[in-house]
Amino acid sequence: MATPVLTTLLDAEGVEYELIPHAHTERASDEAAALGLPPDSVAKTLVVAVPDGYVRAVVPAAERLDLHKVRELVGAGSKRVHLASEDDLGRDYPEFELGAVPPVGGRRDPVFLDGRLSELGDLVFEAGSHDESVRLRADDLRRLADVKVVDICEG
């Protein structure tokens, strides 16, 4: 089920959203299949460790994140930028199941939203667990967090 830290935030901000239960999945592409949605309409959130903390990179389920692009965007230079480890996630995102961190909720990280997703009216992503998704307006996500619309996918 959705994590309270996410729904509490959405409720407090008056955001319209839907919770969509689905079979347990571990990958965003499987989540899309479980929801009966095309993979390019479902978002996956990747937590990236950067020199100043974390950013949450939100990309279409079918795409791969380009960490080189993230490094350039955060101005990390030669410093290391990498996907957060399970230890990182367990320590700093205890509200969410491992691998199901949503773009918002908990820590207030900057959000890098892939441009293709920003063109969609609605975004669908894991609601902090592997068996429930949330659908909300992309515009609302931009209101809830420090969101930069960027090109962060490979290719």
Place this chain on the structure above:
Amino acid sequence: MPRTKDAPRARAGDLVIVEGHKVGDARRLGTILEVLGEPGHEHYRVRWEDGRETVFYPSSDATIRPATKAKGAR
């Protein structure tokens, strides 16, 4: 912003209408199956036209249309 407590309470059978958010997005229509939550913080279990069921948390601009009563219904 949470909805006000004096907003009319929806009931099972009422319709939910969600307008498209972008040009080209289709309007979505659903039927409320169950009203959840306290007055002022209601949300609904909804069956949408495509047959999916979700829990819908409306914003203040959501459209809830009362179910049409059959003639003679009280």
